[in-house]
Structure formats: structure tokens, C-alpha cells
Amino acid sequence: MKDIADISAVMTDIGTRARAASATLGFAPAEQKRDALLAAADSVWARRQDILAANAQDMEFGRNKGLTDAMMDRLLLTEERIQGICDGLRSVALQDDPVGEVLAEWDQPSGLHIKRVRTPLGVIGVIYESRPNVTADAGALCLKAGNAVILRGGSESFHSSSALHSCLVDGLRKVGLPEDAIQLVPTRDRAAVSEMLTMTDFIDVIVPRGGKGLVGLVQREARVPVFAHLEGIVHIYIDAAADPETVMNVVLNAKTRRTGICGAAECLLIHRDVADTIGQDIIRTLVDAGVEVRSDANFLSIDGVTPASKDDWGCEYLDMIIAARTVESLDDAIEHIRTYGSNHTDCILTEDQTAVDRFFQRLDSAILMHNASTQFADGGEFGMGAEIGIATGKMHARGPVGAAQLTSFKYLVTGDGTTRS
Known part of the structure; x- marks a missing residue:
């Protein structure tokens, strides 16, 4: 890796690799993505003691930082919660693959046959606070929808997120998908967030998940389109x-x-x-x-x-x-x-x-x-397996953002030498 002091260079490298990975993911077979997530779930459970040890480091960091009891609860991982992460990964894995789903299909009097089908968004940037399980949820949902993802977890959950990310990479590696499909920003430096918000050449959409301060910052400064997850009042x-x-x-x-x-x-x-x-x-x-x-x-x-x-x-x-x-x-x-x-x-x-x-x-x-x-009010409870967040805006995604909400669509138009008069 390049010198971490050069945040801009690090983020450009991450973005370049994510864009390359997204090209492969766009047509990756459904079974390959499914098997990657099932393998990741197995890895999380097999390495749960390492994840708990990493979480203990984060909990100490949080206590020293003076986090509230509610924030500490968000940060905490237990064996039961790790089981929940595994269950979420498996649930997403076993869902129908959204990519290629025919949303509508019709014939025109001109002789054209038209289909509107789901297609990946490309590269998604997820910026989140505290809750380490978002690392697994976001990674799984983006992969299921054929997207590469750049994850920037909160400083409080740095060690836990790193341990969970390593398990996701295990899953990718096992089935031969690009390991760059799911990347975790390797620094607590806030400059990395600022870089992500302007990476229009590499990132197609930003999903912020956190408090009012984080979401407000993203909405004010982002040049990349944003799926806003505002406060839960x-x-x-x-x-x-x-x-x-x-x-x-x-x-x-x-x-x-x-x-x-x-x-x-x-x-x-x-x-x-x-x-x-x-x-x-x-x-x-x-x-x-x-x-x-x-x-x-x-x-x-x-x-x-x-x-x-x-x-x-x-x-x-x-x-x-x-x-x-x-x-x-x-x-x-x-x-x-x-x-x-x-x-x-x-x-x-x-x-x-x-x-x-x-x-x-x-x-x-x-x-x-x-x-x-x-x-x-949770994607898992809505049958989505997991969620990246609850989008409160009205453009594109709204409510729990699952795999289907992380897609766009394209039109496939077929003729038979058809010309327009």
C-alpha cells in the first residue's frame, strides 16, 4: 500500500481497484456471489474469537472517548450478535439475485421488443459510524447486487470492522471473485471521508449511515449522489x-x-x-x-x-x-x-x-x-436479510436499503431489422 500519509493517493488507488472489480461483478454468476457470502459467513463464525478480541479494543477506545451507553451498545459485539451477522450474511446469500431481473417487458407497434432489467449501480461508498455489523451488511448487500463497495467505518469500530472485512475477503477469495470488490478504508483519518465525497470518477453513489452530523456533512460536501439516511425521530x-x-x-x-x-x-x-x-x-x-x-x-x-x-x-x-x-x-x-x-x-x-x-x-x-x-424498522425484519440503512429521501431508494435498492436498470431493445419511418 502507498504511504498512508498521502490520503488522496490511497483513496485514488482504492477507487481505481473498485472500479475494475465492479466490471467483473456486473456479470458475475448468481451462484458465485451466493457462495462468496456463504463462505464469508463461515469465516465470521470460525474467526469469532478474533472478532471479539478486536471488538474489545474498540470498546476500550469508546470508553476512553466517552461514548454514551447507547453508542457503546451500538459498538458492542457478543457471540450472539456475531451469530446474527452470520445469519444476515446467509440470508442475503440465499435471496434471489436482483441483477438481470426483468422489471417490465412489452412490444411496440413498430416491431420493437423492449425489456427493462435490473443492473448494478457500479461502485458504492458507504460511510458509517460505530456499528461494526454494518461492515458485513453493506458488503453483503453491495456484492449481492453486483456492486463493488468502499467501506469507511467509524473510528470507534476500526478494529471490529477490519476483522469482519477480512472475513468478507475470505469469501471472495474462496470463490475467485476480485478481492477488491469489498474494500475497507485503512485509516481513521477523516480526510478519507472528504476524498470519498468527491470521487466522481470512481464512486457512483454514497450511502451515509450515522447521526445528523455525519449525514449533514455528506449532504453538504458530496459531489457524488447520496442516498440520505437521516435521523430516526x-x-x-x-x-x-x-x-x-x-x-x-x-x-x-x-x-x-x-x-x-x-x-x-x-x-x-x-x-x-x-x-x-x-x-x-x-x-x-x-x-x-x-x-x-x-x-x-x-x-x-x-x-x-x-x-x-x-x-x-x-x-x-x-x-x-x-x-x-x-x-x-x-x-x-x-x-x-x-x-x-x-x-x-x-x-x-x-x-x-x-x-x-x-x-x-x-x-x-x-x-x-x-x-x-x-x-x-429494519431491513432484516422486512425480509431483506440486512440493510445498509433507512433512506428518508424520495429519489431512487427509500426505506430499508437492501440489495434490490442498490440497483438501477437498463433497457434491452430487440428488433428484426426494424427501422423508423
């Missing part, structure tokens, strides 16, 4: 026709199962007609579970609840904190979400189908849910 609206048991189960899971993921609930909107019944009960339950509730005046009589400030509306805590307020109506809740949400994931709890229909129709979040925990 996730709302749950408790309607007047909500079932009390459903509210208790769903809200508690949505807030407390894992607070550091983007699908964790951050704001609770409670219809005024049930504020003194279901509302009081769920607020008390959250407080008893160790959640810090920041509320409007309606729930301040409950011990442990503190007044919400204007900054609590539209805040992604990623912690054991939730904002709560009473709303006058379903439309009031919709207006609040439109004002403070991030178009990520929002949920309605109700037994009134008319209310569900209005909620689904009037809001345009990437994911809308009814009577289900927002912790399901």
Missing part, C-alpha cells in the same frame, strides 16, 4: 380508539428494547380523550422501566416526569429518554409529525381503521406502522 401516536394492552406492549418495546437504533421511539403523542387513562398508565410504566419522560403539562403530576422544552420536539435521543405530549386529534398528531419528524418511521396505535387510513394517507414517512413496534 420516531413518533408513536396513541389514538382515542387504541387498545390499552397493545399500547403497553408496543410502546415499551419501541422505546426500551434497544434505545440506540434508529427505529427506537423518541416521541409519544397521546389523544386527549385517553390522556387520563391509557396515557397516564403508559407514562408511569415508562418511568418505572427507567425511561426519563419529558412531557407537556398534562403528565407532570407523575413522579419522575420533567417538563419538556421546545428542543425536545424533534430530538433523536438514542437513549432512555422520550418526549410526550397530548394532542387534540389525529390531525393534530399528523401536524406535529409533519413539523418535527424526519420522514423515517412513525406509528399509530388504534383499533379504528378509518384513523389508520387517514394516518397512512396524510403522512409521507418512509415507513408507517399500525399497532407494531417501531423497532421493526
Whole structure:
């Protein structure tokens, strides 16, 4: 490798090799890509002790850096989580290959036969923070879709990501695919990110996965197209026709199962007609579970609840904190979400189908849910095996970004000596 002090030269070399690898991946047989991912999964499990040792180094780095408990949870790998990584790799491997899928097919009066088919994007750059499992998820999904990928993990997960990347390369090597198909930027230096954002000759799209600061930086500075993954300012609206048991189960899971993921609930909107019944009960339950509730005046009589400030509306805590307020109506809740949400994931709890229909129709979040925990906002839970992130924009990819979302398409046009008059 070239002198790591010359970040520009290193990134140019990585980009050149990725572009060359993408040319091979574009027509790699489905079975070869499948077998590479299955071999990578086997390698991850066989080398799990090495991965755990690498993760221990990252955890120490994170503690010294003063990361929050939620961020440390994102960073942590356990044997159970490594098993989950292996399961994700195998799940992606066994999915139908998206490349070459016929999306539409028709004949024209002119005699032309036209097909629109899926094709790889080319080279994808993924910039992410903390969670080392993104290394495996992103590498697997990009490979499945026939793309080369350049991974730039967070400084906190440097050792874990390196260990997982090595396993992905094992899989490529075993089946004879280019090892440059999945590359990991070999430095914590932030200059590498700046380089990636301007590598228009080598990278076809950038996928940022992280906090508001990272995504904002990428959107401001990127010359390469971006699939934006914004904050998960996730709302749950408790309607007047909500079932009390459903509210208790769903809200508690949505807030407390894992607070550091983007699908964790951050704001609770409670219809005024049930504020003194279901509302009081769920607020008390959250407080008893160790959640810090920041509320409007309606729930301040409950011990442990503190007044919400204007900054609590539209805040992604990623912690054991939730904002709560009473709303006058379903439309009031919709207006609040439109004002403070991030178009990520929002949920309605109700037994009134008319209310569900209005909620689904009037809001345009990437994911809308009814009577289900927002912790399901995850590509794996959507049957995609894994995801690179939840795209909140409206161009090209939206919602969980799986293998199919990492493709474009081309038209295949067939004639029989056909000419245009």
C-alpha cells in the first residue's frame, strides 16, 4: 500500500481497484456471489474469537472517548450478535439475485421488443459510524447486487470492522471473485471521508449511515449522489380508539428494547380523550422501566416526569429518554409529525381503521406502522436479510436499503431489422 500519509493517493488507488472489480461483478454468476457470502459467513463464525478480541479494543477506545451507553451498545459485539451477522450474511446469500431481473417487458407497434432489467449501480461508498455489523451488511448487500463497495467505518469500530472485512475477503477469495470488490478504508483519518465525497470518477453513489452530523456533512460536501439516511425521530401516536394492552406492549418495546437504533421511539403523542387513562398508565410504566419522560403539562403530576422544552420536539435521543405530549386529534398528531419528524418511521396505535387510513394517507414517512413496534424498522425484519440503512429521501431508494435498492436498470431493445419511418 502507498504511504498512508498521502490520503488522496490511497483513496485514488482504492477507487481505481473498485472500479475494475465492479466490471467483473456486473456479470458475475448468481451462484458465485451466493457462495462468496456463504463462505464469508463461515469465516465470521470460525474467526469469532478474533472478532471479539478486536471488538474489545474498540470498546476500550469508546470508553476512553466517552461514548454514551447507547453508542457503546451500538459498538458492542457478543457471540450472539456475531451469530446474527452470520445469519444476515446467509440470508442475503440465499435471496434471489436482483441483477438481470426483468422489471417490465412489452412490444411496440413498430416491431420493437423492449425489456427493462435490473443492473448494478457500479461502485458504492458507504460511510458509517460505530456499528461494526454494518461492515458485513453493506458488503453483503453491495456484492449481492453486483456492486463493488468502499467501506469507511467509524473510528470507534476500526478494529471490529477490519476483522469482519477480512472475513468478507475470505469469501471472495474462496470463490475467485476480485478481492477488491469489498474494500475497507485503512485509516481513521477523516480526510478519507472528504476524498470519498468527491470521487466522481470512481464512486457512483454514497450511502451515509450515522447521526445528523455525519449525514449533514455528506449532504453538504458530496459531489457524488447520496442516498440520505437521516435521523430516526420516531413518533408513536396513541389514538382515542387504541387498545390499552397493545399500547403497553408496543410502546415499551419501541422505546426500551434497544434505545440506540434508529427505529427506537423518541416521541409519544397521546389523544386527549385517553390522556387520563391509557396515557397516564403508559407514562408511569415508562418511568418505572427507567425511561426519563419529558412531557407537556398534562403528565407532570407523575413522579419522575420533567417538563419538556421546545428542543425536545424533534430530538433523536438514542437513549432512555422520550418526549410526550397530548394532542387534540389525529390531525393534530399528523401536524406535529409533519413539523418535527424526519420522514423515517412513525406509528399509530388504534383499533379504528378509518384513523389508520387517514394516518397512512396524510403522512409521507418512509415507513408507517399500525399497532407494531417501531423497532421493526429494519431491513432484516422486512425480509431483506440486512440493510445498509433507512433512506428518508424520495429519489431512487427509500426505506430499508437492501440489495434490490442498490440497483438501477437498463433497457434491452430487440428488433428484426426494424427501422423508423
